[in-house]
Amino acid sequence: MTTPAKLAYAASDLDAIAAFEGRIVVFSGSEGKLDPAARRVNRLSKGALERLVASETFKKLSAGKAIDLAFPAGMAAEAVQVVKLERNASVELSRKAGAAIGKSAGKHNVMIHAPLMKQADEIALGALLRAYGFNDHKSKESPKAGDITVVVKEPETHSATAVDALAQGVFFTRDLVSEPANILTTTEFATRLEALSDLGVKVEVLEEDQLEALGMRTLLCVGQGSVSPSKVVIMQWNGGGEEAPFALVGKGVVFDTGGISLKPAAGMEDMTMDMGGAGVVSGVMKTLALRGAKANVVGLVGIVENMPSGNAIRPGDVVKSMKGDTVEIINTDAEGRLVLADVLWYAQERFKPTGLINLATLTGAIIVGLGHENAGVFSNDDTLCNAFLKSAEAEIEGAWRMPLGKAYDDMLKSQVADMRNSCGRAAGSITAAQFLKRFVKDETPWIHLDIAGVAEVKKETALSPKGATGWGVLALNRLIADNYEV
Structure with a gap:
């Protein structure tokens, strides 16, 4: 770069x-x-x-x-x-x-x-x-x-270190999102995150046998058609505070063909950016470490590759999540929510976070609704949501709250399982958020950020060239600085 x-x-x-x-x-x-x-x-x-x-x-x-x-x-x-x-x-x-x-x-x-x-x-x-x-x-x-x-x-x-810490976090995200999938394999992604240990971040990599033992079958089923091993990387930064950490969770699909529900060829090369949510989480963790944030934050990313093969997950299959709920696979291209479901549950079970935000380039539907100016914001907690929206506005990173509700949740009903992973085109970004909400405990303040329209753009923005933007690093860093530092 x-x-x-x-x-x-x-x-x-x-x-x-x-x-x-x-x-x-x-x-x-x-x-x-x-x-x-x-x-x-x-x-x-x-x-x-x-x-x-x-x-x-x-x-x-x-x-x-x-x-x-x-x-x-x-x-x-x-x-x-x-x-x-x-x-x-x-x-x-x-x-x-x-x-x-x-x-x-x-x-x-x-x-x-x-x-x-x-x-x-x-x-x-x-x-x-x-x-x-x-x-x-x-x-x-x-x-x-x-x-x-x-x-x-x-x-x-003035502190050059403080300003540079913000920029370096954005650059790390942009680099990860920009890398082609033959370079940024699931193993290479994990290796780059392990390097954050040099900055004082505690990094742990869970391999497939560990994920299997934990029951992360919805995550593992996404990557089972690829020769690249699926992983979960946990990054812990504790610069102060003894209470439970604030948690960030990112979708890290290094390449997404759609699996058996194959995407159209036109534009498939852009699916190297489908790990954008994990890229943002990684960038935030780097910024926190570089500026020595007095906060307790954990970042978790599920890293997989969604490919078609004789071993790939199929439409109609039923998979059991770590939570214990079963999911009917309607569309293998609705894979990001399957990855996030297990990581969200694991984050809550292990860390009991004070708040939880997940990021994902999750749906094309959010681009239809909000274009490339705003990320979609879905939340079960007004206080956390308003704090994030305030931070995003202060950092000039577009974000717009979207609805959740029982009628949308009812659309997830399946005849053969506890839920299905795709409900068709109508309200596509909302039903995806409702799916994730089923893996969030009632007592956990939670936000889902659908960043499909803002993680990578086809023309330059005010602060970035064409391509990966690093959207979200500045807003999340400010949210943590303003609300979770001691």
């Missing part, structure tokens, strides 16, 4: 501007006022910056957008980037402004002069997130990204 090599904060040194050889970033609001750094750039460039901010082009520029002065006279810089942004800009606009910087950074070192910007940390985060690129499998080596230095009034009040 391509990411900035290092983020740092520094005090203002106007005399260093002339000799800096990378990209220099300055800001100006709608009135065209110049701060000290911008005035120094203006003098060095013989008034070019002042002419730019007075131009109709700059006046018509949207907030958060930028214009380059390439190879400015009197300076060693490759370019001066002028960002239109007010000093008290919102978090969203500040991150978008940072993204404009990160997108154009390329291989160059970048110096962002933001001593008067109240949202300097948000600008830095936006720059980091947008400078990312996944190019690990391109034969032509991509240029390494340069460093990003943010000039602020009081560098000691």
Whole structure:
């Protein structure tokens, strides 16, 4: 991947501007006022910056957008980037402004002069997130990204470590989601998560014989058509607190053909992202460890591959879950809920969590309903749900609450088993959530996040290039920081 090599904060040194050889970033609001750094750039460039901010082009520029002065006279810089942004800009606009910087950074070192910007940390985060690129499998080596230095009034009040921890968690998620399935096999996925132990995360991998002994037959049946072994990885981070942990559970289907209920060929290559829920859980755990979160959190991911073969699960089969309920398999392409059912139950039985959130690229139906702007949010607890929605809004990660109810639950009835795993197209995302709810204990506050529309996108977003977004890492980290840290 391509990411900035290092983020740092520094005090203002106007005399260093002339000799800096990378990209220099300055800001100006709608009135065209110049701060000290911008005035120094203006003098060095013989008034070019002042002419730019007075131009109709700059006046018509949207907030958060930028214009380059390439190879400015009197300076060693490759370019001066002028960002239109007010000093008290919102978090969203500040991150978008940072993204404009990160997108154009390329291989160059970048110096962002933001001593008067109240949202300097948000600008830095936006720059980091947008400078990312996944190019690990391109034969032509991509240029390494340069460093990003943010000039602020009081560098000691800013933490590059804290901002970088957020970015690194998002990058970890994006990397996992972007990897092809022949690289990110179930074994390789588990290996990458085991590496989090270097950061202080306690990592445990349950193999197929252990899963069989636990009775995780709904999870195991999904992977039985693949030569890749199914696994459950448990990541524990306890930075403080003696009470039961908050739990995150992720669906980790490294590739999903649909099994015997084979998906159409068109677009099947995109099913490398069907482990997006597990990717987000992994990214959150990395961020918590990197920033030393004073919280007790456990992340569990069920890692399987859904393939057709002579040993694959079939429509009409009946499988018994770890909970003890039986499931009639109507459609083998409704496999994610089978994986989650066992892991959700195991998480509650072992850890007795104070709250529980699962994530999955679960249904195409949620994309029909919400497009690529919002994840679907389903919950049995208003307090937890409202806290998450508040966190998602604060982090500019779209999320929309969807309904649950008995009428939808009744649709799961089966003639031959306790329930069926698929109820057809009508309310498809809701019946999937109702299925999962059957594996959540009444006393456990729970949220199901259907992230099928937001985990990976076909065009770039404000903070990410086309492809994996890392949606959810920031919102879940904030939820934990605001509600579960001691």
